[in-house]
Amino acid sequence: MNANEQVAKTYFSNTHLVRTFAVEDAAKKARVNGYDGIKTPIPEDWKLQVDHPSETDQPLMLTIEDIKALPKHEIVYEFKCIEGWSQVQHWGGARLSDFLANYKLGTKSGNGPNPANTNDLYKYVGLETPDEGYYVGIDMESALHPQTLLAYELNGQPITAPHGAPLRLIIPVKYGVKNLKRIGRIFFADERPRDFWAERGYDYYVGL
Amino acid sequence: MKRIVHKHPLAIRWFHWINFPVLFVMIWSGLLIYWAYDPYKIQIGDYTLLSFFPDGFYKFLHVPRRLAEGMAWHWVFMWLFMLNGLLYVGYTFISGEWRHLVPNRNSFREAIQVTLYDLGLRKTQPPFIKYNGAQKIAYFSIMLMGVGSVLTGFAIYKPTQFAWLTSLLGGYKAARLEHFVLTVGYVLFFFVHIGQVIRAGWQNFQSMVTGFEVIKSHDPEPPHAWAYG
Numbered sequence: 001m002n003a004n005e006q007v008a009k010t011y012f013s014n015t016h017l018v019r020t021f022a023v024e025d026a027a028k029k030a031r032v033n034g035y036d037g038i039k040t041p042i043p044e045d046w047k048l049q050v051d052h053p054s055e056t057d058q059p060l061m062l063t064i065e066d067i068k069a070l071p072k073h074e075i076v077y078e079f080k081c082i083e084g085w086s087q088v089q090h091w092g093g094a095r096l097s098d099f100l101a102n103y104k105l106g107t108k109s110g111n112g113p114n115p116a117n118t119n120d121l122y123k124y125v126g127l128e129t130p131d132e133g134y135y136v137g138i139d140m141e142s143a144l145h146p147q148t149l150l151a152y153e154l155n156g157q158p159i160t161a162p163h164g165a166p167l168r169l170i171i172p173v174k175y176g177v178k179n180l181k182r183i184g185r186i187f188f189a190d191e192r193p194r195d196f197w198a199e200r201g202y203d204y205y206v207g208l
Numbered sequence: 209m210k211r212i213v214h215k216h217p218l219a220i221r222w223f224h225w226i227n228f229p230v231l232f233v234m235i236w237s238g239l240l241i242y243w244a245y246d247p248y249k250i251q252i253g254d255y256t257l258l259s260f261f262p263d264g265f266y267k268f269l270h271v272p273r274r275l276a277e278g279m280a281w282h283w284v285f286m287w288l289f290m291l292n293g294l295l296y297v298g299y300t301f302i303s304g305e306w307r308h309l310v311p312n313r314n315s316f317r318e319a320i321q322v323t324l325y326d327l328g329l330r331k332t333q334p335p336f337i338k339y340n341g342a343q344k345i346a347y348f349s350i351m352l353m354g355v356g357s358v359l360t361g362f363a364i365y366k367p368t369q370f371a372w373l374t375s376l377l378g379g380y381k382a383a384r385l386e387h388f389v390l391t392v393g394y395v396l397f398f399f400v401h402i403g404q405v406i407r408a409g410w411q412n413f414q415s416m417v418t419g420f421e422v423i424k425s426h427d428p429e430p431p432h433a434w435a436y437g
Contacts, residue, residue: 004283018368019375078380080367083275084245086380173368201276208368
């Protein structure tokens with residue numbers, strides 16, 4: 001499986017975009033399929049914690065307004081569950097790549113990510129729910145894909161709790177299992193961050 | 209008087225017997241994957257003629273809750289399936305064996321005659337070399353189906369990286385259905401194939417293992433491979 005990941009990565013390209021659809025093609029009621037990590041109420045003092053790799057730095061604590069201050073992008077695409085079902089859905093939010101560039105994250109130098117300088121990039125982004133009940137690891141190439149969003153809107157409305165309010169990951173180049181809901185913490189690492197479904201026997205990469 | 213004819217080259221026999229367990233693993237692991245989302249059925253109006261698949265079928269085969277395992281097997285054996293298939297097609301081209309496998313303009317008429325003969329509606333079997341028309345069509349189709357499985361497979365395995373392929377096949381959902389239908393085709397082929405091999409008898413079967421078939425030349429109705437040597 002890890003060999004398959006190597007094969008897949010040699011062909012992976014940010015110019016290979018997920019096919020998009022018209023807004024009216026999107027499901028009016030997007031399917032909800034998992035509650036791991038969001039079984040408790042949303043913390044009232046929710047903030048997005050972003051760990052700085054060097055232990056001495058304090059983590060960034062960001063509000064939803066900070067994310068909304070970044071350029072907003074919308075995508076209507078076919079969300080694909082690892083179980084095999086798929087549904088056209090309409091999400092809105094900030095590009096994860098814009099977020100990393102704006103806050104100068106994901107690199108060892110402390111500069112914004114420069115795709116040409118891969119040595120400076122951490123290999124993985126880890127994300128966890130506030131209760132740490134669900135967690136994923138994403139390879140940096142997929143995290144920087146232009147269609148990967150920190151999403152706060154579904155069908156033009158704020159995301160509801162079952163869909164991962166207030167902020168969730170939408171990563172069209174992965175199966176749904178990597179699209180973590182209710183992001184509590186983001187961190188960067190060269191080793192694979194722990195991953196909920198990979199621990200349960202699924203392939204880690206699951207790139208589409 | 210008995211005569212021994214060389215029927216199947218060694219390479220073809222290897223490809224055949226490697227393909228058998230590999231395709232078996234692909235179908236079995238595919239079933240483990242399909243279980244996780246199994247909407248397909250054949251319906252006439254509101255009446256469900258056939259559901260893929262009933263719970264009892266899954267339970268009997270210990271299918272449920274093994275999606276991760278299914279994917280792991282599927283994504284390893286797909287490489288063996290493709291490699292074996294590629295080598296097979298390459299070999300038939302280089303060796304000239306393709307001439308026995310690719311149907312020609314007579315094959316379809318011949319196939320109808322063979323089918324009538326097999327069903328007992330016709331007294332004589334039309335003459336042929338190595339494979340009759342029905343066999344040519346069946347074996348050639350199964351090869352094309354293999355190509356189809358690889359293409360539809362990649363369309364659902366990497367629908368973003370191969371977005372052009374997924375679109376060409378009618379989209380992600382369509383490609384998954386096509387992939388499934390082709391698999392049903394293999395299973396149907398398998399049953400007919402086994403039936404025909406049993407009918408053709410031991411000599412024919414063992415020729416796929418040893419390469420040779422013993423033919424009694426006074427046999428009024430040679431089963432196979434008369435002029436082929």
